Amino acid sequence: MTIPQHPGHPLFPVVAAALVDDAGRVLLQQRPEGKALAGLWEFPGGKLEQGETPEAALVRELLEELDIAVSPAALEPAGFASEPLADRHLLLMLYVVRDWAGTPRALEADGLVWCRPEDMAFWPMPPADGPLVRQLHAYLGFSAMTEAPGDSGMV
Numbered sequence: 001m002t003i004p005q006h007p008g009h010p011l012f013p014v015v016a017a018a019l020v021d022d023a024g025r026v027l028l029q030q031r032p033e034g035k036a037l038a039g040l041w042e043f044p045g046g047k048l049e050q051g052e053t054p055e056a057a058l059v060r061e062l063l064e065e066l067d068i069a070v071s072p073a074a075l076e077p078a079g080f081a082s083e084p085l086a087d088r089h090l091l092l093m094l095y096v097v098r099d100w101a102g103t104p105r106a107l108e109a110d111g112l113v114w115c116r117p118e119d120m121a122f123w124p125m126p127p128a129d130g131p132l133v134r135q136l137h138a139y140l141g142f143s144a145m146t147e148a149p150g151d152s153g154m155v
C-alpha cells in the first residue's frame with residue numbers, strides 16, 4: 001500500500017471551536033469579504049502561532065474574534081479534519097466549548113448565527129468542515145446520552 005506523501009506541503013494546524021449554548025445550538029461565524037472563502041460559515045478559531053499549544057491558540061482566538069474568555073479546561077476535543085490544500089496540509093482540530101465568560105460578538109466576522117446542529121447543513125461551510133460537522137453530531141449525541149442517568153453500571 002502506498003501512503004500519500006506531500007513533500008513541500010507543510011502541516012498547517014488550525015484550531016476551531018463549536019460553542020454550544022444551553023439550548024444545544026452551535027455558533028457559526030461568517031468569513032469576511034476580502035478573505036479566502038469569504039461568505040462561508042465556519043467555526044470560530046484560527047492558526048496556531050509559533051510555539052503555541054492548540055489550547056492556548058484557541059483561547060486566544062476566541063478572545064480576539066468573539067471577545068469571550070474561555071478556560072483551557074473547558075475545551076473538549078471533539079474531532080479533526082485532515083485535508084490537502086494547494087500548498088499545505090490542513091489539520092483542523094475541533095473542540096466543543098460549553099462554558100465561557102462574556103457574550104460572543106463578531107469582532108472579525110461578518111456575522112454570527114446560533115444554529116441547531118441538525119440545521120448546520122443549511123449554512124455553507126468550507127470543504128474541510130463536512131467531516132467535522134458529522135463528528136460534532138456524533139459527539140454531541142453521545143455526550144448527551146452519557147450525561148443522562150441510565151440503568152447500566154459497573155457490576
Ligand SMILES: Nc1nc2c([nH]c(=O)n2[C@@H]2O[C@H](COP(=O)(O)OP(=O)(O)OP(=O)(O)O)[C@@H](O)[C@H]2O)c(=O)[nH]1
Nearest residue numbers: 014015016035036037042043044045046047126128129
Ligand atoms: N477558523 C476556522 N478555519 C477554518 C475552518 N474551516 C477551514 O477550512 N478553515 C481554514 O483554516 C484556516 C484558518 O486560518 P485563519 O482563520 O487564522 O486565517 P484566515 O484565512 O482567516 O486569514 P488571516 O491569516 O488573514 O487571518 C483558513 O485557511 C480557513 O479557511 C473553520 O471551520 N474554522
